[in-house]
Amino acid sequence: MNNTNVQARRHSPAEHLWADFEAGSVAGERGVSLREVPFxxxxxxxxxxxxxxxxxxxxxxxxxxxxxxxxxxxxxxxxxxxxxxxxxxxxxxxxxxxxxxxxxxxxxxxxxxxxxxxxxxxxLSSNRTTFELSGPSARAVLEKSCAADLHPRSFATGTAITTEITKIPTILWKTGDDSFLIFPRSSFADYLGRWFLDGMREFASGGAPWR
Incomplete structure (x- = not known):
């Protein structure tokens, strides 16, 4: 089997939630967006x-x-x-x-x-997946259940740490002022993805779908 066939048959750990991630992401001053960055x-x-x-x-x-x-x-x-x-x-x-x-x-x-x-x-490519959480309310979503201090004075842009989010060990990388990459183990992708969606719901009030 060649590499093209292998690539076509791969499925990411949170692929079944992609439509939910799109539907749950909102724009605006309190907006927050979630997506999986696979493979x-x-x-x-x-x-x-x-x-x-x-x-x-x-x-x-x-x-x-x-x-x-x-x-x-x-x-x-x-x-x-x-x-x-x-x-x-x-x-x-x-x-x-x-x-x-x-x-x-x-x-x-x-x-x-x-x-x-x-x-x-x-x-370790199959060991973890990657979530990207971004937008003005991204830090607020993370702070609901992250063990680390995420205030900019303690967690600067460009910094990566090991921490826990809703008691799941993960690696958290602040890639921009309002953007984060999260690296959970693949077996926790479904749980953590659904937790992020739940944490994002309060910011959807009055917002528009993220595009």
Whole structure:
């Protein structure tokens, strides 16, 4: 089976909720929008960023983050969104390809960069899905059940953290003043997607569907 057939037969963890996400998203001063960003390539890294192996891996990813919450980004060679690396721990990182790709390709490049050094690069593309929550009320929706302090003075744009949303462990990345990417494990996609929809309902009053 070729890659085209594989891509055509894939189904994302929250695909069955896409119509609900569209219907539940509203525009306006209190607007909030929800969508799933499916099939992003993800690779988990464990390596000392100061080691030779870490430096080689950093050359592939555009550099490994050095501090808690930091995200580094490498531009795509074909003009796309490229890849970003999120800090999870001093020697643990999540590399995310912000465009649909073939799972395994990025991981293979990072394994090659690791060589015989101490560390690991593991293909995790099927391990998590991605939700994008955006709009003026996006933070208010998250604050209903997020364990972290999401005020801008504590959670700056461009920062990514590990936290819990409605007791589900997840990774939360603030990509803009009013936009967030959320990375739950795939098995929690249905539950978390429905929770977001429920949290968005109060902002639909008087609003118009998001387009």
């Amino acid at each position: 992003q390539v993800m690779v988990g890294l464990r390596v000392d960023p100061l080691s030779d192996a870490g430096q080689r891996m950093g050359a592939v990813t555009g550099g490994l983050p050095a501090t808690a919450g930091q995200v580094t980004t490498a531009p795509s060679g074909n003009g796309g969104a490229g890849i970003s690396t999120l800090w999870l721990a001093p020697d643990e990182f999540l590399v995310v390809g912000l465009e649909e790709g073939v799972p395994g390709t990025l991981a293979a490049s990072l394994v090659a960069a690791l060589g015989d050094g101490a560390g690991q690069a593991i293909e």
